[in-house]
Amino acid sequence: MMNHFFRRIRLILAILLIIRGFSFGQQIFVSTTGNDRNTGTFQKPLATLTAARDKARLFRKRSALKTPVEVIVKKGEYRMKGPLMLTADDSGTPESPLIFKGEAGSMPVFSGGKTLGKFEKVNEGLWKMDIAEVSDYGWYFEQLFINGKRAQRAQAVNDLFIKQVLSVKETVVLIDSSFSHDFAVQKVTLPIESTKWLNGLSKAELEDAVITFYHNWDNTRRRISAYSAKDTAIYVTGQGQKPWNGINSNSLYNLENIKSALDAPGEWFLERPGTxxxxxLPGETIEQTKAVVPVCEQLIVITGDEKQDRRVSNIRFENLSFQMTKYQMPRSGEEPAQGAHHIGTAVVLDNTDQVSFVNCEIAHTGGGAIWYRKACTNGRVERCFLHDLGASGVKVGELSQPLRNEDLTRFITVDNNIMSGGGMVFPCAVAVMIFNASDNEITHNEINNYQYSGISVGWTWGYSASPAKRNKIAFNHIHHLGWGVLSDMGGVYTLGVSEGTVVNNNVIHHIYSFDYGGWGLYTDEGSTGILMENNLVYNCRSSGFHQHYGKENIIRNNIFANNINAQLQATRIEKHRSFSFTNNIIYFNTGDLLSNGWDEVNILTDQNCYWDPRSTAIKFKKQSWAAWHSSGKDVHSVIADPGFRNVKAFDFTLTNPQLMQQIGFKPFDYSLAGVYGSAGWKAKARLDPALERVFDEVVTVREKDRK
Known part of the structure; x- marks a missing residue:
């Protein structure tokens, strides 16, 4: 009788636990000490996200859930052998989303890397390690991380002042079209100092070497087919050069993966025999050194069922870190590609709705971080730390225009994130790229330390129909881009017909190109219907604003200050109105006011304030203020000191209310740009002052060389 009573009590408790579980949400636990044969409870956790995914599927098959399904990951580091794959079968609902999250107070790490063994000492400045998988199975890798930091594969030039090629001669072998050749050979003559790295290499060593060309806005990566010591020339093969951006004597280059270039602390080289x-680096010891090689290309792949129109929906990732993905260059090399647009990402999504990443980290990648690609809607990347990336931070939309309107990616929000240190493998990568996608919001992000543009919007050149409309780029802090390596870049770059797109309340500064084109705001290639207002732009190399060509854009109520070569620039002269330029403040004590065809393009320019503390006799190209007036330009504008509080300290607070009223300028609080939240989060967003000093050194040396 008593046993029967206890059995009933246990049954009642079990039922209560089940009811409690469904009332407060199903929880599945993952631990570094778990096992995928376990039940996934707190006491018997699973070991992988894939097993947790399968367990969540079982929950939904049993009954319709009304509360969240939570995969709670205990702290620690988890090795991933392949990506977590999610399909429409893993979808949650608005009432019962599927949530993958780190336990409270932790940031568990999911790594696509393989930890190597221990180094042994060769001498005081060199270590080595024999890797059996390389010698026995032909394994080879191109990225290595030492103690959580990206190490540099041995390269010829170790500082930022990369050399220029001397000449390029191309022989086309197979012709495909007038714009692109199927196969060509380029003879590239290099400076004499290249001989110290190339002389004496075997054919196999030469073919393992990689040369990267930096030409205008592109990179081309090639293996070396042959080398002529007699005339210090290398021969590379691939597609023919594009007529709009070929490699020439103004192009920079660097050589990589050559043992003789292993000459600086922090560099590494992998021999084919396996060593x-x-x-x-100074202070590193063998005992405390951990070497990791990324072996996964992707860490999360989320793909809906396109044929049945079933999207993956209502999934969220919180408090998780995803690290270590690889990039392996094809034997044929990499052709130039604007923005490294085709390069993959650690996380890729297709056919999704309501899939978000909140307070996550993505780092140490061979490619980019996140790509909401085809038919994605209502996604969010919020308060994430995206850093040390091989390519881009966040990409939105497809490269081609979708055939069906319902397949257009839209309503993606990228808010309050830090994107620092990108383009580590592909310098031409952009922090945020919106391709063929509409109604997206890129807001309050910290973007710094890229070698090309900060945010790129649009992917249809010229005035052809484009779906990239009503995108919002607001309150971002974009700075320290370019580093004197590439050209033709912008803090915010737009192209194509983009009605309804707004670029406002951004702070953009320290954009420095190698040659032409270090711009703050850059409307390029048919940019149409874009409003740019309430932006602060300063210390850019070429100018604060530049329009190559476009139509009916509005540039108003911005501050452009102390840009190096010029403040304002326009290039192509067209019959239609290119843009209106009103209620802006332009301050400069370096360079010129106007550049290129600003005095010839069809624009409305009025109610602006111009000030050069060096002289009140400001020149509008070759015209005096009076002549400029008489031509119908800036009729109600003024030459007056706007009264910035402290220009040298980059404090552009206005202290002249009478002037603001006179030109109709509406003050805006530019301190709101960038990330928001805790003091710690804001501190994390600040660029290392040591990097700022290096950037300033690059600018100083480059500008001195130009004079």
Whole structure:
């Protein structure tokens, strides 16, 4: 009788636990000490996200859930052998989303990397390690991380002042079209100092070497087919050069993966027979050194069922770190590609709705971080730390225009994120790229330390129909881009017909190109219907604003200050109105006011304030203020000191209310740009002052060389 009573009590408790579970949400636990044969409870956790995914599927098959399904990951580091794959079968609902999250107070790490063994000492400045998988199975890798930091594969030039090629001669072998050749050979003559790295290389060593060309806005990566010591020339093969951006004597280059270039602390080189060499940094010891090689290309792949129109929906990732993905260059090399647009990402999504990443980290990648690609809607990337990336931070939309309107990616929000240190493998990568996508919001992000543009919007050149409309780029802090390596870049770059797109309340500064085109705001290639207002732009190399060509854009109520070569620039002269330029403040004590065809393009320019503390006799190209007036330009504008509080300290607070009223300028609080939240989060967003000093050194040396 008593046993029967206890059995009933246990049954009642079990039922209560089940009811409690469904009332407060189903929880599945993952732990570094777990096992995928376990039940997934707190006491018997699973070991992988894939097993947790399968367990969540079972929950939904049993009954319709009314509360969230939570995969709670205990702290620690988890090795991933392949990506977490999610399909429409894993979808949650608005009432019962599927949530993958780190336990409270932790940021569990999911790594696509393989930890190597220990180095041994060769001498005081060199370590080595024999890797059996390389010698026995032909494994080879192109990225290496030492103690959580990206190490540099041995390269010829170790500083930022990369050399220029001397000449390029191309021989086309197979012709495909007038714009692109199927196969060509380029003879590239290099400076004499290249001989010290190339002389004496075997054919196999030469073919393992990689040369990267930096030409205008592109990179081309090639293996070396042959080398002529007699005339210091290398021969590379691939597609023919594009007529709009070829490699020439103004192009920079660097050589990589050559053992003789292993000459600086922090560099490494992998021999084909299986020996890895590393030159340690000061303070590093073998006992405390952890070497990791990424072996996964992707960490999360989310794909809906396109044929049945079933999207993956209502999934969220919180408090998780995803690290270590690889990039392997094809034997044929990499052709130039604007923005490295085709390069994959650690996380890729197709046919999704309401899939978000909140307070996550993505770092140490061979490619980019996140790509909401085809038919994605209502996604969010919020308060994430995206850093040390091989390519871009966030990409939105497809490269081609979708055939069906319902397949257009839209309503993606990228808010309050830090994107610092990108383009580590592909310098031409852009932090945020919106391709063929509409109604997206890129807001309050910190973007710094890229070698090309900060945000790119649109992917249809010229005045052809484009779906990239009503995108919002607001309150972003974009700075320290370019580093004197590439050209033709912008803090915010737009192209194509983009009615309804707004670029406002951004702070953009320290954009420095190698040659032409270090711009703050850059409307390019048919940009149409774009409003740019309430932006602060300063210390850009070429000018604060530049329009190559476009139509009916509005540039108003912005501050452009102390840009190096010029403040304002316009290039192509067209019959229609290119843009209106009103209620802006332009301050400069370096360079010129106007550049290129600003005095010839069809624009409305009025109610602006111009000030050069060096002289009140400001020149509008070759015209005096009076002549400029008489031509019908800036009739109600003024030459007056706007009264910035402290220009040298980059404090552009206005202290002249009478002037603001006179030109109709509406003050805006530019301190709101960038991330928001805790003091710690804001501090994390600040660029290392040491990097700022290096950037300033690059600018100083480059500008001195130009004079």
């Amino acid at each position: 890895l060499y590393y030159k340690p």
